[in-house]
Amino acid sequence: MPEFDADRFAEAKYVDYLTDLQQAYKNAFDRMNDRFDSKLVHAIDQQVLNESEPFYEGAGRFRLELPEDPADRVTGVVVDEEKLDGVLGTYAETVEREIARRFGFDPDEGSATAAE
Known part of the structure; x- marks a missing residue:
């Protein structure tokens, strides 16, 4: 894992940090899959988060910036809008926390254990 460089993240996230981002998304998927309906988690992962952008x-x-109208993207699973919004919000927060962990930050404190 390359050392995290806050100034380079925006321009290099899909080059220098791609493997770490992929692992963070996978960790978030695993956590969500343990807590929520696996079909819904998979639909959000494949139809919404695949178009998300971390900052x-x-x-x-x-x-995590989600694509426009994320609820409209989720197909193949029956879920009411309130539940979808709740699971999607939790999933996005989980991804954000996993990215922070992956780069050596404590997501509970917002402080770095890695060099900024």
Whole structure:
């Protein structure tokens, strides 16, 4: 894993940090799959999060930008909008936390254990 460089993250995330991002998304998927309906988690993963974009916000925090109208993208699973919104929000937060962990930050504290 390359050392995290906050200034380079935006331009190099899919080159220098791709493997770490993939692992963070996988870790989040595994956590969500243990807690929620696996069909719904898989649909969100494949139909929404595949188009998401991670951003470094500073102070060890990451933000996941979702595509427009994420609920409209989820097909093949019957779920009411309120449940979908709740699971999607939890999933996005889980991805953000897993990215922070992967880069050596404590997502509970927002502080870095790795060099910024």
